[in-house]
Amino acid sequence: MVNFGVSQMPYAKFGRILIICLCLASVPIITNSQRTPQEEVNALQSIKDSLTDPYTNLRNWNKGDPCTTNWTGVICHILTPTDGYLHITELLLLDKNLSGTLSPELGRFSYMKILDFMWNNISGIIPKEIGNITSLELLLLSGNQLIGSLPEELGKLSNLNRIQVDENQISGPIPLSFSNLSKARHIHMNNNSLSGPIPPELSRLSVLVHLLLDNNNLSGHLPPELTELTHLLILQLDNNNFSGSTIPSSYGNMTRLLKLSLSNCSLYGDIPNWSNLSNVAYIDLSLNQLNGSIPTGALSRNITVIDLSNNTLNGIVPGSFSELPLLQKLSLANNLLSGSVPSSIWQNRVLNVSERLILDFTNNGFSNISGSLLTPPNVTIGLQGNPLCSNRTLIQFCRPNEEHPSNSINITKVDGCPPRLCKPPYEYAPASPEMPCFCAAPLYVGYRLKSPGFYDFVPYFSDFEEELSAGLGLNINQLAINSAIWQKGPRLRMHLKIFPPYRNNSLQLVNESEVLRIRDLFSGWRIKDNHVFGPFEFLNFTLSDAYADFLPPSSSGISKGALAGIILGTIAGSVVLSAFVSLLILRRRIHKHYQLSSRRLLSRSSIKIDGVKDFTYSEMAQATNNFDSSSLVGQGGYGKVYRGVLADGKVVAVKRAQEGSLQGEKEFLTEIELLSRLHHRNLVSLTGYCDDQGEQMLAYEFVSNGTLRDHLSGKFKVPLNFAMRVRTALDAARGILYLHTEANPPIFHRDIKSSNILIDSKYSAKVADFGLSKLAPVSEFEGNVPSHISTVVKGTPGYLDPEYFLTHKLTDRSDVYSLGVVFLEVLTGMHPIYHGKNIVREVNIAYNSGIVFSVIDERMGSYPSECVQKFVNLALKCCKDDPDERPSMAQVVRELDNILMMMPDKDSEMSEYPGKEVMSSPASSSRMSYPGTSSSIVTTSYGFENVSGSDLISGAIPGVAPR
CATH class of the missing domain: 3.30.200.20 (Phosphorylase Kinase; domain 1)
Incomplete structure (x- = not known):
């Protein structure tokens, strides 16, 4: 699998290259109207020189002319009126694993409209020279490691529509010059280290719709002038420090506002009257020091979320909360509220099967519930920590509950297609009554809703499919949402698949022009924002090997027809010359073979x-x-x-x-x-x-007792009991903890799986097969330690960390994910991918449905249920899609130790090996499996070999059940 835009054309035969070179003299000289200005060519070379390109994605940036030979990520247009040149108007280097710095020569592109370096590892500062590109409409630098301050010069970008510099390490104040960005509609500077106050002058941005400044170090007062932003839809300022500031009363008059998010901002005082917020759908004022009572005025009927938790609010619950037909979450926890809880909040709601309502009133002073105590099945109510819990008739409302057992959203579609009849990378396109099952190679898109206006995606799922497919100009059956995962923010990350329309032939591809059109819609942010779903983020656009022919040529700007004419005109000479060249190549290969043999003989001494x-x-x-x-x-x-x-x-x-x-x-x-x-x-x-x-x-x-996979697959006469499974898991975790913390330098294993965990004669586990391992990052010259390694994706399908698979960023938490999958194997006995299902997804579904014990392996006999529950919890935490939510390996070892300590002595005795008298499988001990292998007697126990990223499409996307 390769990222689109990377030139991957296979090398031509040496003889053919030589023929073409001899014939190029007959090609007409390219005129100015077909060429890029030298100043822009030189600027591109300077940009390349300042970047580090470990996977040579920019390897064709020294071949021919940038515009006429399709340099990777370089988009050109002829200007009107023309000056005789092709000019670079877009530089699209999204997700190319680039590091290094941004060159000041970026300022040379006088006609640039889109500058996109998102989701790389670029460090250093943002060059002030970018402010010279007055034509720039999109400045996209999200997801890098940029430092320093925002240049004042960026305020000169008078045509800028969108600036996205979020998820970097940018510090310093917001420049006052940004108030001159008169065409800016989207300012996304969240997740940095910006400091100082929010400039009131930003109120001049008359067309601004999204202002995202959350997760910074901003301080001072909230400027009341922001009310003058009459088109503002989203104001997201969470996790800053506006200590001593109140929420300006004028914020209650922002009639077009859809989302107001001011969580954890050190705010105090009253909540403004919100009856004029006629369109608002999402209000989060949690984790502040707000006091006074909750406003009693009527709320927008669009509201889905109200979070006022963790303040010092007093008084009663307003009756207006009973008149919200779309409400999904109301949290008033940890306040000083009193009186009655009105049951009309949930009694007045009619919920369909896909909707749910979360009501959290914990830790207040409520004394009773007014009205009926009947609770629909889709409603979760929390009242623990209130005086009313002393009433035994209300005890059902006073039990602890967990809102989100899993961040993954269950997406289940029955397509009715027969299983496993498409040869990878082809798979069944989404079926419909009008469309039969057919095999197609999808496009893969990483997509994230950056600030959605809801808490629960399920009721909006169909609307989102319709909205996005319409925005892309596709039939709804061409789009499949492969997974949806809540991440911090909250943000909703999705893996999308886009299929070709049905045609009456066997294997289908999206045609080349359609691939380009769809990619340009994403990369150019040309998909219209929907108010409910908020702004989106384009994370990656990936093609499987089925699309290898769609990749741009790497060297020649000559048309195919002209090239064919040249070759036909010289075909007679080519035969003779090719024969001569073949003899040269054969001679070179023989010489190279002897050199290689000599090097190997010499290497023994080195x-x-x-x-x-x-x-x-x-x-x-x-x-x-x-x-x-x-x-x-x-x-x-x-x-x-x-x-x-x-x-x-x-x-x-x-x-x-x-x-x-x-x-x-x-x-x-x-x-x-x-x-x-x-x-x-x-x-x-x-x-x-x-x-x-x-x-x-x-x-x-030699480890004589086989692999963990052998034991879980029933190849041994006596299965492992629960205690030994926990001990095996603990042994493996200790070995990996050593790699992460005590090896010098530390090591990421990268291929943890049950067939790489060997069991010795004393039933101790040993981690094996370090052929794919990588040294962990070490301190840079400033003492900083990078959090990840950027590397080609390798590993085994079913065990791969989905974040590593998508971003190529390998961390210690990637090993934690793989070990979590092993833990799920230990608990269930199942393979990571079996019968088209993914173990992480299946156990999550069982866990969320309250039937997790139904998937526990019956072969391990009796077990203490509390210990199994803790082991399941640990395994699922290790398999969280967001790496930040996974435990460290030290925490994993500690939790496994705790589980063993909880177990009854008779269950945890070391003498209770399963099959103590039968120390080997039915095969002789001389025929056990070893690292990177499968048994030579039976069918391979794990089903997959180590594969590179280009092979992974043949399996499931990690963490997601295959179609």
Whole structure:
């Protein structure tokens, strides 16, 4: 799978290239109207020089002319009236894994309209020279590591419609010059470190609709002048420090406002009269020091959320709260309210099956409930911590409840298509009565609602599908929402699939012009905002390998027809020349082969590691009986694994790379480097290696009792009981904790799965297979430690962290996610992906439905239910889609220790190994699985080999059940 816009054209045969080069002299000279001004070409080269491009996404930025040869991310237009040149009008480098800094040469693009560097790892400051691009309409720098202040010069961008610099580390004040951005409709500067007051001068921005400044260090008073923003729909200022400020009474007159979010802003005083907020749908004033009573005036009938929790409000609950037909959440918790709770708030609501109502009145002074006590099934009421809970007839309302057991939203659609008949990367398009099941390769889009005006997405799901498909000009059956996940903000992140329309042939693709059109709608923010759904964020646009031919050419601006004419005109000479070139290539390959063999022979003297033996080929052959099939214990993508006995009698597992395995070459060096300095009882140790006679082999300690996957799959006579499953999980977690915190430097494993956790004769678990591991980031020159590594996605489907899969950002929490999936396997015995279902999703559904014990593996016998419940909770926390919500590995180890301590002695005795007298599977102990392999006797127990990002589309998107 590749990101769209990255040139990936395969290399041509050397002979053909030479032919084309010889013939280029006959091509007419390109005129000015077909070329980019040299000043803009030079600026692009300076931009590339200031960036770090580890995956060579910009590798075609030195081939030909930028506009006529389609440089990655460069969009050009002929201006009207024309000056004879093509000018760069858009620079779209979204999600390209770029780092480095932004060059001041960006200011050279006098005709630029869109500048997009979102979701990279770019550091440094925002160049003030960007202020020279007066034509700029979209400045998109979100999701980087930019520092420093916002340049005053950006205030000169008189045509700017949208500035998005959120999710960086920008500090300093909001420049007063921003009040000159007279065409700005969207200012998104949230999640930075901005300080100082909000300039009252921003009230001059007469067309501003979204002002998002939440999660900064802003201070001072809330400017009452913001009321003059007559088109403002969203005012989001949460998590700042306006200490000593009240909410200006004029804010109650913002008649067009849809969302007012001022949570955790150190505000005090009264809540303004809100009866004039005739369109508001979402009010969050929680976590302040507001006092006085709740306004009694009528509220907008559009309201979905009212959160006034954690203040010092007094008085009663207004009767107007009983007249809100769309209300989803009302939270008045942790105030000083008293009197009666009016049951009319929920009795007056008629809820359909997809709607729910959350009412939180906890920790106040309510003495009773007025009206009927009947509660519809879709209503959750919290009243614990109130005096009324002393009344036994009301005890049903006083039990603790959890609003959101999971941030994932259950999306279930029955399409009626037969299972697994499409060959990946093709899959069934959404079926409908008018459209039969057909196989198609979808486009993948990362999409996020940045400030939605609701608490529960389910009632709005169909409306959103219709709205977005209409905005994209698609039939509703071409759009599928593969997953929807609540994240901090709150924001709603989605993984979308876009399918081609049905055509009467076997395999379908979205045609090339349609791919470009859809991408441009997202990247140009040309999809109309809906008031309910709020502003959106475009996160990524990804094509599977089925679309490889759609990628732009990398070098030549010659038309296909002209090129065909050139080749036809010289075909006779090409035959002779190709034959000559082929002889040269053959000779070069033979020479390269001898060089490679020589290097391998020499490398034995260069790889000398203390404590790790350097074996010869003959020693390995002797240990394994000349690699006899009777010694074979497994086979995987890397090669084969044999049981061997060294000359000193030590038993080892010998992993032998298959011939020509380039991936194996890399893994070979990685494992030697890492394992040679890792020493922990819960990690498989390296005995030695062989790099001799063109062979690569690794010799591990032999672990005799198979893999965790073997035990969970029923290959052993006696299954693991619950206590041993917890101990195995704890052993694995301790081994990974060592990698994260005690190895020097720390290591991210990147391929944790049950088949890489081995069980020894004492039933201790050991983590194995470090071929995909990566060194964790270390301190930079300023002492800062980056939070992640940007790397190509590798791992095993079903275990992959969805955030890593989408962003290519590998963190320690990526290992936590994978281990969480292993925990779910331990609990259920199921595979991560089975019968088209994903284990994380299925256990979440069971958990949210209150039937989680129905999916627990019956083979582990009796178990203490409280301990299992805690283990389930831990596993699901590890598998949260948002990495920030997952525990650290240290917290995982601590929780597993606590679970073991809770267990009755008879359940936790080490002597209670399952099958103590049967220490091996029905197969002999010499035929167990080893890192990166599957059993050589039975069908592979885990079903997948290590794959790169381009392979992942053949499985499910991690964390989401396949269609």
